[in-house]
Amino acid sequence: MTQAAPLPEWYKSAVFYELSVRTYADGNGDGKGDFPGLTSKLDYLKNLGVDCLWLLPFYPSPLRDDGYDVADYTEIHPDLGTLDDFKVFLREAHVRGLRVIGDLVMNHTSADHPWFQAARRGPTLPDGSPNEYFDYYVWSDTGTEYPEARIIFTDTETSNWTLDEMAGKYYWHRFFSSQPDLNYDNPRVQEEFLNVVRFWLDLGLDGFRVDAVPYLIEREGTNGENLPETHAILRELRRAVDEEYPGRLLLAEANQWPEEVVEYFGTETKPEFHMAFNFPVMPRLYMSLRREDTSSIREIMDRLPQIPSFGQWATFLRNHDELTLEMVTDDERAFMYAAYAPDARMKINVGIRRRLAPLLDNDRRRIELLTTVLLALPGSPILYYGDEIGMGDNLSLSDRNGVRTPMQWNAGISGGFSTALPEQCFFPPNQDPVYGFQRVNVYSQELDPSSLLKWVSRQLEVRRHLPAFAYGDLTFVDTDNPAVLAFTRHHDGETLLIISNFAGSAQPVQLDLAAHAGRLPVSLAGGSHFPTIGEEPYPLTLGKYDYYWLKLSGVR
Ligand SMILES: OC[C@H]1O[C@H](O[C@H]2O[C@H](CO)[C@@H](O)[C@H](O)[C@H]2O)[C@H](O)[C@@H](O)[C@@H]1O
Numbered sequence: 001m002t003q004a005a006p007l008p009e010w011y012k013s014a015v016f017y018e019l020s021v022r023t024y025a026d027g028n029g030d031g032k033g034d035f036p037g038l039t040s041k042l043d044y045l046k047n048l049g050v051d052c053l054w055l056l057p058f059y060p061s062p063l064r065d066d067g068y069d070v071a072d073y074t075e076i077h078p079d080l081g082t083l084d085d086f087k088v089f090l091r092e093a094h095v096r097g098l099r100v101i102g103d104l105v106m107n108h109t110s111a112d113h114p115w116f117q118a119a120r121r122g123p124t125l126p127d128g129s130p131n132e133y134f135d136y137y138v139w140s141d142t143g144t145e146y147p148e149a150r151i152i153f154t155d156t157e158t159s160n161w162t163l164d165e166m167a168g169k170y171y172w173h174r175f176f177s178s179q180p181d182l183n184y185d186n187p188r189v190q191e192e193f194l195n196v197v198r199f200w201l202d203l204g205l206d207g208f209r210v211d212a213v214p215y216l217i218e219r220e221g222t223n224g225e226n227l228p229e230t231h232a233i234l235r236e237l238r239r240a241v242d243e244e245y246p247g248r249l250l251l252a253e254a255n256q257w258p259e260e261v262v263e264y265f266g267t268e269t270k271p272e273f274h275m276a277f278n279f280p281v282m283p284r285l286y287m288s289l290r291r292e293d294t295s296s297i298r299e300i301m302d303r304l305p306q307i308p309s310f311g312q313w314a315t316f317l318r319n320h321d322e323l324t325l326e327m328v329t330d331d332e333r334a335f336m337y338a339a340y341a342p343d344a345r346m347k348i349n350v351g352i353r354r355r356l357a358p359l360l361d362n363d364r365r366r367i368e369l370l371t372t373v374l375l376a377l378p379g380s381p382i383l384y385y386g387d388e389i390g391m392g393d394n395l396s397l398s399d400r401n402g403v404r405t406p407m408q409w410n411a412g413i414s415g416g417f418s419t420a421l422p423e424q425c426f427f428p429p430n431q432d433p434v435y436g437f438q439r440v441n442v443y444s445q446e447l448d449p450s451s452l453l454k455w456v457s458r459q460l461e462v463r464r465h466l467p468a469f470a471y472g473d474l475t476f477v478d479t480d481n482p483a484v485l486a487f488t489r490h491h492d493g494e495t496l497l498i499i500s501n502f503a504g505s506a507q508p509v510q511l512d513l514a515a516h517a518g519r520l521p522v523s524l525a526g527g528s529h530f531p532t533i534g535e536e537p538y539p540l541t542l543g544k545y546d547y548y549w550l551k552l553s554g555v556r
């Protein structure tokens with residue numbers, strides 16, 4: 001086992017990078033990414049300036065949901081290498097000071113998992129003995145229970161129940177029918193998962209992003225989300241991790257409104273997750289750009305309750321799923337579809353399946369603006385692989401796979417992802433004229449001092465040296481222009497002032513900075529001095545999609 005250097009609450013100052021081993025780098029030329037390939041890219045990741053890698057599910061799976069349908073929780077998918085390859089990768093990551101978290105898919109298994117295959121034999125075995133695996137899943141004779149539970153994959157599923165012919169009963173699933181939900185009322189299921197967690201943490205993994213946590217328990221008369229019994233199970237998971245593996249991270253994927261998502265942190269005395277994704281703010285960043293009005297960002301951030309002292313938000317712009325529109329109102333959703341999904345193929349379930357650069361019309365100013373806000377808001381930012389070079393998507397691929405095409409390393413065969421031909425790759429490398437690997441790739445951006453890649457790397461470097469970004473309190477600054485978002489981050493005597501123009505034209509703004517009268521704003525980019533702040537409104541002008549990262553010198 002290799003272990004990263006101990007540092008309490010390391011996740012609070014970390015920048016995360018989400019990637020899929022299958023589409024990152026192919027080490028053996030079979031067209032599928034693998035652990036040896038990923039290991040060969042660790043220096044790139046270190047130089048980029050990220051601190052922790054979040055690996056999408058890498059377990060054996062029939063891949064009916066890109067690996068979120070796990071068939072064996074304590075092995076590596078054979079396409080991705082061996083357990084030894086994983087150990088080498090983890091050791092090499094730790095040697096470089098990079099941490100690694102996995103993805104714990106605990107709500108459901110693949111229908112191919114041996115537990116489900118055994119469960120299908122029914123409650124009683126032919127010899128009359130009870131089938132212990134039957135109770136690993138949630139069954140019904142009628143498939144009519146829990147009618148208030150919403151369907152999540154609305155484009156594919158019509159019910160959360162599916163009849164299993166062999167069992168002669170219906171089984172419960174919140175996602176695809178190929179993903180039967182586990183029965184967390186069965187203590188054996190809970191114990192199985194604690195053992196899965198122990199297996200990977202014993203190998204030195206630094207923690208988990210825990211998938212789909214709101215759905216563990218179902219109860220009649222409820223929507224089956226965020227139930228107290230679910231929280232009790234998650235608290236037990238945290239207790240075991242803290243007791244047996246202090247310093248390892250649990251990050252909750254709970255796509256919920258502020259009042260519910262915050263519950264996944266637990267409390268100081270009854271902790272649950274160290275981190276939780278800030279789902280509510282994400283779509284509002286995009287919405288604010290198109291509306292040229294940032295009030296929804298401020299409203300939703302103000303609505304987020306206080307989190308325990310150990311807690312940290314995980315902020316993100318994009319991930320491997322659709323840009324989810326579950327945490328917006330119906331009107332806001334309609335606005336987002338009209339603004340960002342002009343082609344019907346861009347819509348999926350309750351969201352938009354596009355990558356960052358195409359969503360923002362490949363406009364470098366808009367990409368920079370949203371990225372700076374991502375890096376400056378409270379929380380640890382999570383970058384999605386390929387967004388650091390402005391990769392595009394492929395709408396001809398099914399499901400959410402259009403945003404999961406291979407990493408583009410150079411202009412060579414298959415974009416340097418593999419020595420295999422593009423048509424032999426797991427997903428085809430993007431070859432479109434704007435976003436294809438011939439035009440968008442790491443190699444060319446490393447040579448270009450003004451590339452997006454170099455800019456991202458510099459921005460991460462700036463962020464790294466200012467602890468207020470990681471730990472600072474957030475205070476919004478009143479402005480007279482809704483297109484301009486302004487806030488301070490204050491920590492340990494250091495105050496940062498972040499000002500962002502979400503409009504596509506130059507904007508004047510007056511900031512109420514009276515609380516900072518007498519202080520001198522100094523630009524973090526270049527060190528230029530702005531006029532000293534006085535009691536009266538502070539006037540500024542910003543170019544279109546422009547931003548200032550300032551440090552306030554002098555005493556508050
Ligand atoms: O394992 C099933 C799914 O779990 C995650 O899903 C989340 O993404 C959904 C949108 O694709 C979202 O609506 C839901 O609230 C989330 O739990 C995982 O990220 C998916 O890739 C996976 O299919």
Ligand SMILES: [Ca+2]
Nearest residue numbers: 026028032034
């Ligand atoms: Ca391979």
